[in-house]
Amino acid sequence: MLENLRVKNPHIQIHSVHDPEFSRFGEVLDVSEFGDLIRYLELHTTVPSVGNEYVPHRAELGDLVSDLSVIHNTFGRVPLEYGYVNGNNSKLNALEFHKSSEINVCVTPLVLLLAHIEDIDDSTFHSSKVTAFYIPQNTAIEVYSTTLHFSPCKVTDSGFKCAVILPYGTNMEFVSAKGNQGKYGKFLFKTNKWLLNHPENTRMVELNAISAIHGENIEIYY
Template identity: 40%
Template sequence: MELINVCSPEFRPYGRVITGYDVDGLMKAMESTPLPEDVVYVASVPELEALPIGAELSDGIYGQMEIQLGYCNGHNKKLNALEYHRDSEVNLAVTDLVLLLGRQQDIEEDFTYDTSKVKAFLVPAGTLVEVYATTLHYAPCQTEDSGFRCVVVLPRGTNTDLDHKPHVKCGEEKLITARNKWLIGHEEGGLDGGAWIGLKGENISL
């Protein structure tokens, strides 16, 4: 699968590279975060949120909304699922990593999605990117056997437990698996029984 650098114009429909922010402190703090053999996601890490960049991102990127800084680390080479939020997600690549991305506009009326439409974008270490709200994404993929580390910034409460399962009215509600999280899984993705399985085609592996 072709790897496209996020600095390429091809990334523009999916997100943008953010410049002007000093990410050195965040990069350093991430060195001590776990790097398991599978994938771990932690939505909110107070030690990361207390760094100066936490307030800076809240102010300048999220328009003074309350945000959370967490991470997604580990070892992964597969697509497995795609998700989206009602807000942009900001990622800092602590290591080189690959984001497998799609577009919400390409979800079919029956809430299935053809994985042949997914593109792979290389995010070099130290690069800060905004992934737009309409961009389908999931856990990053590694570029080396040593795995990946990625900072994940989202509005406060995103990806936390639901108070209750929403009633299905327009159909999209059945994709909701957490707060501000709509997910479409692949049958080979190893997801729990409550996930909507709607990815059609190959479970992409890098």
């Protein structure tokens, strides 16, 4: 599948998540502990007919994985939310970061469009700095707190399914910056979520997100 994606997307180099380039953005985890979580998402969640569905927390998911060693070692026993995003997205649209790591368990194959917080230049970001990574089915990754990321991109007609594990409260409520403190404070958008929008992403424009991404709104074809 990766070679086909590379042929279909000459506008951007697509790396494997197992390539050394990924080490700037995160690390691949041992997926064997996540078998019950993967089966739950396969059997008890669906991909919407259009768009994405993001659920920040579903208690049943926490019941399956909260005691895993990989969860303990990644987050150090802070309260967590166990959610998922399923959908049909194909474009960059925005980039976000959290003041914490994030675990993604990719139930289906997908592509992530990533960048580093240091790539933000004077409160703007150019999409040419984005790096694309293909992630195979049943792969778990940690995404570092310094990594800019957003929705996965589908690589099949059936869309994607991906578990999302974060400190509890992340993405749950809209908040805005207070004053001028912090280099990236103006991008505060939701609880523990700082977001840079692409102006073509009109839904976020309507929600008053700052359109700080310049350049192409990268699309992944398959």
